[in-house]
Amino acid sequence: MNILVSSCLLGINCKYNGKNNLCPSVKNLEKNYHLIPICPEVLGGLKTPRVPSEVRQNKVITKNNLDVTKNFIKGALRALDIANENQCEIAILKSNSPSCGFGKIYDGTFSSNLVGGNGITADLLYKNGIVILNENNFSEQIH
Ligand code: SF4
Numbered sequence: 001m002n003i004l005v006s007s008c009l010l011g012i013n014c015k016y017n018g019k020n021n022l023c024p025s026v027k028n029l030e031k032n033y034h035l036i037p038i039c040p041e042v043l044g045g046l047k048t049p050r051v052p053s054e055v056r057q058n059k060v061i062t063k064n065n066l067d068v069t070k071n072f073i074k075g076a077l078r079a080l081d082i083a084n085e086n087q088c089e090i091a092i093l094k095s096n097s098p099s100c101g102f103g104k105i106y107d108g109t110f111s112s113n114l115v116g117g118n119g120i121t122a123d124l125l126y127k128n129g130i131v132i133l134n135e136n137n138f139s140e141q142i143h
Contacts, residue, residue: 004093007037009023009094018048038078072121096114099120100121
């Protein structure tokens, strides 16, 4: 089975600060599954490192007030293409991210507050029938 996974959870340095969010228990799944890494922000043409962004009123705005919504949409569409090309029915995406978060995301004030909502990519994948899990809850469904 192919599973789409946020690249940063696999230890790839694609996070805004040039680091990663390695989650050993997610990476360990590669023993039993074919993991397909994606970083929607990189797929959308953004560089690493980059100024962090958050979702604010249906737009994605960087901490220095640039509108990067187009990059986020481009990355989401590319992630959906990759999911479809690889018949991924499940995605394990990094929680809280403006791209990858599902159910809760940062509130747009860059103060670590969370609000209900989905990241741009997680939302598009979900609306196309893909089950969205994160690094904290995937083990309830994948072993
Ligand atoms: S966009 Fe997703 S995969 Fe890329 S660094 Fe952010 S959380 Fe990780």
